[in-house]
Amino acid sequence: MVGRGTEVGPAGQAPPVSATTTADGPPCAAVDVAGLDLASVYRGHAGFVWRVVRRLGVADAALEDVVHDVFLVVHRRLAEYDGRAALTTWLFGIARGVASNHRRGLARAQRKLSVVEPPTGAADPERSTEQAQVAAFVRDFLQGLGEDRRLLFELADIEGLKVPEIAETLGMNLNTAYARLRAVREQLSRALAEREAGARRSMAR
Amino acid sequence: MTDRTNHDDGLSPAARAALANLRAADDLPADARARVWARIEAAQVPSDMSQGPAWRRSTGVIVGLALAAGVAFALVNLGRGAQQVAVAPRGDAAAYGHEVATPQRVRPQDRPAVAPAVATVVPEVAQQVVPEVVPQVRERREPERREPVPADMSTLAAETALLQRAQSALAAGDPGAALARLGEHREGFGDGVLAREREALRVTALCDAGRREDSRAAAAAFIREHPRSMLAERVQGVCVAP
Numbered sequence: 001m002v003g004r005g006t007e008v009g010p011a012g013q014a015p016p017v018s019a020t021t022t023a024d025g026p027p028c029a030a031v032d033v034a035g036l037d038l039a040s041v042y043r044g045h046a047g048f049v050w051r052v053v054r055r056l057g058v059a060d061a062a063l064e065d066v067v068h069d070v071f072l073v074v075h076r077r078l079a080e081y082d083g084r085a086a087l088t089t090w091l092f093g094i095a096r097g098v099a100s101n102h103r104r105g106l107a108r109a110q111r112k113l114s115v116v117e118p119p120t121g122a123a124d125p126e127r128s129t130e131q132a133q134v135a136a137f138v139r140d141f142l143q144g145l146g147e148d149r150r151l152l153f154e155l156a157d158i159e160g161l162k163v164p165e166i167a168e169t170l171g172m173n174l175n176t177a178y179a180r181l182r183a184v185r186e187q188l189s190r191a192l193a194e195r196e197a198g199a200r201r202s203m204a205r
Numbered sequence: 206m207t208d209r210t211n212h213d214d215g216l217s218p219a220a221r222a223a224l225a226n227l228r229a230a231d232d233l234p235a236d237a238r239a240r241v242w243a244r245i246e247a248a249q250v251p252s253d254m255s256q257g258p259a260w261r262r263s264t265g266v267i268v269g270l271a272l273a274a275g276v277a278f279a280l281v282n283l284g285r286g287a288q289q290v291a292v293a294p295r296g297d298a299a300a301y302g303h304e305v306a307t308p309q310r311v312r313p314q315d316r317p318a319v320a321p322a323v324a325t326v327v328p329e330v331a332q333q334v335v336p337e338v339v340p341q342v343r344e345r346r347e348p349e350r351r352e353p354v355p356a357d358m359s360t361l362a363a364e365t366a367l368l369q370r371a372q373s374a375l376a377a378g379d380p381g382a383a384l385a386r387l388g389e390h391r392e393g394f395g396d397g398v399l400a401r402e403r404e405a406l407r408v409t410a411l412c413d414a415g416r417r418e419d420s421r422a423a424a425a426a427f428i429r430e431h432p433r434s435m436l437a438e439r440v441q442g443v444c445v446a447p
Binding site: 038 | 214215216217219220223224226227228230231232233237238240241242244245248
């Protein structure tokens, strides 16, 4: 699993957010809500929100706007956060709503205006690197999953949210969630192994 | 049921590495992190703003509570009478339903006498540039330490200061001075972090200066340039009344 509970500050120190979001903790790990303020939540979780809204289909050009909006909502609702769910789960719920509304608003705007050039997939210098190719491969793989499976997998295995909380948020049976997660993991592992084998064969020719 | 956790059943080492790689590739760039935080700071309002009358009665509470640009729209709207104020950042905020602040109706007499203070990112700006501002009433708890936004804070602080001065001038009814400060910002920072906010604020300043056609032209240009910006719809509403 890749995810970390909170992000690490530039100096390498953990931010002062004690909400546990790693999947290794108990389902409802204790959260020190008293220490939470907007700055610490942003410091600890801006990257998480950024990645999540991107995975929720927000275009690159709109990511900053949507993340901004998410944190405005967080600011307003922070007092309501009681620590029963992981902070990341709570943030995901907000991000999901904001991203969804953003997409709806965008669809409305696009019906009204046709002036916006869509963000181009212009030259990414990193695409030539193996890492970028693998990242692109995984992205394609994830895009091929149904939304629920994809979100489940991304939140669990990339962002480190706890499966029970993800299942609850997505309205998914817990056993189903575990079964799907395992299936996707195996599917990805196989796909990567096949890709690697194909690359080796190509090089051998 | 057994208390299962996210152990990596079925995930190969290569897959784990690929996911770590993807996570890094998708991460929030440092410059975007700084920009977004600056805008969040700009748009912050007291969380008890929705308390309405009690909040308005409090002479110690500032209406906009933000630094330069985002809050300009609060002031714009205050200046136009009963219109929406800054918490909800975009015109389609209603679409956010309960997750977005209820727009506040503020009367012109509630307009703050001074510019709102800068929050945690660049507190020194608030102290040095507008030392007379009333301290903010905003967070329930102060941050434990200053936000370590990984950006060139001196530049951001300078940008913020200029826009804040422009905003103060607007609030004081001196759109000419506001336009001068905005011109300085354009000259000094061009496409800086707060360029978008500057251009939005300029729409207001032009309108307040009686240059309504210029204001509308600037608004149209803004919307053309930034159709997806949260400020676009607000800009659109500036200077439309006869």
